[in-house]
Amino acid sequence: MxxxxxxxxxxxxxxxxxxxxxxxxxxxxxxxxQSGDGEKFGRAVTSYNSIGYFSTEWPVFKKYLESKNETRLLAEYNDIYQQGDYAQLSYHLLSNNDFFEYLKVNRDKTINLKQIGHWRQREAIQKEIQSMSNLAYGVRPDQLDPVTxxxxxxxxxxxxxxxxxxxxxxxxxxxxxxxxxxxxxxxxxxxxxxxxxxxxxxxxxxxxxxxxxxxxxxxxxxxxxxxxxxxxxxxxxxxxxxxxxxxxxxxxxxxxxxxxxxxxxxxxxxxxxxxxxxxxxxxxxxxxxxxxxxxxxxxxxxxxxxxEDQKIDPGQEKLARIYDHIEKFQFDAALKAVNIVIAEQGATFDLLYLRYSLLKIEKKGDYQKSLMDLFTMEKISPPQLKKIEQVWLDNPDQHQYLNEDETLKLGWRLSSLPDIRTSENLFSILYANEKKHPSLGFFARKLSVVYEGLDNKAKKNKYEKIADSLL
Missing domain, CATH: 1.20.1540 (Rhomboid-like fold)
Incomplete structure (x- = not known):
């Protein structure tokens, strides 16, 4: 909320x-x-694991947590280990600066660093991970620094x-x-x-x-x-x-x-x-x-x-009343208010979509007209077009009421979406008619160009041949 x-x-x-x-x-x-944090993390964890520090230090890290009575944290890290997410576990290990200090004091007792490289390399990895923005300048409760x-x-x-x-x-x-x-x-x-x-x-x-x-x-x-x-x-x-x-x-x-x-x-x-x-x-x-x-x-x-009194936008005030009706489940009153705003201010996509959503509850009155108004609306943004595509897919029984010109225009517009299967279906509907629409060849050419951009040679050639036969 x-x-x-x-x-x-x-x-x-x-x-x-x-x-x-x-x-x-x-x-x-x-x-x-902060944009450099990802690279720092990648370099540090890759080096840490490739040299072999993780497999050597993981058992030591568990003993360290046990000595601190961090049973909940140890259980959480054990679960991550069982899942095989060693990169995440390496980050947790490297970000714990107290553990690094523990290693510095106890390294001769706990691990044989001669088998995995020089201590200097380990210090360089630690320095890089600690330079990440969240560790360097974020608030760390276990190491509170007033500056952070x-x-x-x-x-x-x-x-x-x-x-x-x-x-x-x-x-x-x-x-x-x-x-x-x-x-x-x-x-x-x-x-x-x-x-x-x-x-x-x-x-x-x-x-x-x-x-x-x-x-x-x-x-x-x-x-x-x-x-x-x-x-x-x-x-x-x-x-x-x-x-x-x-x-x-x-x-x-x-x-x-x-x-x-x-x-x-x-x-x-x-x-x-x-x-x-x-x-x-x-x-x-x-x-x-x-x-x-x-x-x-x-x-x-x-x-x-x-x-100071604030001037209230009349349009916003009317929208607020509409949503107030919806909140109270007064859908008929909300629909009436939407129609009044459309009549006074003109049809916008948001108003038409809101009207469609209200009529969809019972599919009565001007439901068919609300669909047609959405399908034939010009000058709409890609997100709005995606919504129109979904409306089309949700109402297959209403497709018959769109004439050939309107179907072609809708299909043409939908071809600009990343997924053009709906546009292709609209083309198929028009192509199945015995009498072909005069502009259907241009629609086919459009689909050919789109598929060429998608590197789909089979579909590109298919629609190119259809376009050649129609034009």
């Missing part, structure tokens, strides 16, 4: 300078610094992690920066991230897993958003399975929900890689920062900005 405060719309009167700076720094660090409480906020575990965090930061951050000021926003943002990292480290004090990401900081920003508006009723966007829409509620009413949701997830999703406690720490810090500032009567919040 996603619930995001959306009371304010972006405007250049309150340019979010610090927000843009933070987003830019995160993107630059990910693509120009700042640096981990600008690192991410992948493109999806980065994009997701930056989306939530931008959606919530610009309003918070406008309300509390540039410098205070930056300081409060960093403090929230520090709090998130600290709570994560305290709860997972023996864990070797590094924390990276701006989630704690962003949770703090979301809490600050609620704190800025306090008990004022503001707009929230929600997405719960198929239910999407907006509602209004006192801002601070959602804070216990946010924190409770993170705590519930922490105790129920025990195998998740999400740092729920970092989120919780951020929420608590962000709300406390605003609360303490207000209690001290500091002029933290720009009340004029908070109270």
């Amino acid at each position: 996603v619930i995001i405060p959306t009371e304010k719309r972006f405007d250049w009167k309150h340019s979010p300078v610090c927000l843009f700076f933070i987003v830019l720094v995160n993107i630059l660090i990910f693509f120009f610094y 409480l700042i640096t981990h906020q600008f690192l991410h575990g992948g493109v999806g992690h980065l994009l997701g965090n930056m989306f939530f930061l931008i959606v919530c951050g610009f309003a918070v920066e406008a309300a509390i000021g540039h410098f205070r926003f930056l300081i409060f943002y960093l403090i929230s991230g520090i709090a998130g990292g600290l709570l994560y480290a305290i709860i997972n004090k023996t864990s070797p897993v590094s924390l990276v990401g701006a989630s704690g900081s962003i949770s703090g920003v979301m809490a600050m958003y609620l704190g800025v508006f306090r008990l004022k009723k503001i707009e929230f966007f929600y997405w719960f399975f198929i239910f999407v829409g907006y509602f209004r509620a006192p801002a601070l009413l959602l804070l216990p929900f946010y924190i409770g949701n993170e705590l519930y997830s922490y105790f129920t999703n025990v195998d998740s890689n999400v740092a729920f406690m970092a989120h919780t720490g951020g929420f608590i810090a962000g709300s406390l920062l605003i609360l303490v500032s207000l209690l001290l009567h500091l002029k933290v919040v720009n009340e004029d900005y908070v109270e």
Whole structure:
């Protein structure tokens, strides 16, 4: 379930300078610094296994974990070993710097390094793996470094992690920066991230897993958003399975929900890689920062900005009403509202697809017309075209109502998708007619060109011959 405060719309009167700076720094660090982590990992693990260190050190590593009473971790690593995932196990072993220090002290007692190469090579491998961004600058509870409480906020575990965090930061951050000021926003943002990292480290004090990401900081920003508006009723966007829409509620009413949701997830999703406690720490810090500032009567919040009425997009308001009907299972009312919006604003793909989805529930009224409107729609994007293809496949009984011109146009458009089997089926329908469509030869030529690009010579030659016979 996603619930995001959306009371304010972006405007250049309150340019979010610090927000843009933070987003830019995160993107630059990910693509120009963290991009080398994969190569470092590959080189280190390949060298470690090819020289033979893993087979020699694995028994020693197990004894080391036993000496530390890390029974849960040992059981987890034994499972990985039984699965034969030695690369992952090598990473866990190499990323444990305490184990390396243990080896340095006990190497003469535990392993015969003369059989597997010089110790200098082992040190070089360790240095390379430890230079990976998450190990060098992420928060490691078992080796907590105060510097990493700042640096981990600008690192991410992948493109999806980065994009997701930056989306939530931008959606919530610009309003918070406008309300509390540039410098205070930056300081409060960093403090929230520090709090998130600290709570994560305290709860997972023996864990070797590094924390990276701006989630704690962003949770703090979301809490600050609620704190800025306090008990004022503001707009929230929600997405719960198929239910999407907006509602209004006192801002601070959602804070216990946010924190409770993170705590519930922490105790129920025990195998998740999400740092729920970092989120919780951020929420608590962000709300406390605003609360303490207000209690001290500091002029933290720009009340004029908070109270400023926001112009609501009429189109968005109408869509919100439609989704509100859907949420309440009032499908007839939702359909009526969709038809009104189409009549007033014109047909867009999203509106036509929404109308089709509502009519599909009972397949009544204008269901056939809703299909035809989708099939014949012009100027659509590839993702929209993919949806239209699925609509076509889901409704074989409706194919007969598309005339030859419309069938050919649809087939032509579908030939631009990565999988052109549906386009080919449409061609077959037209080719089976005794009287061939005047443009069918051009359609055949199109399919020939597509198959040539797919390096399918048989299909390319087939459609080339058909095109030659028709043109």
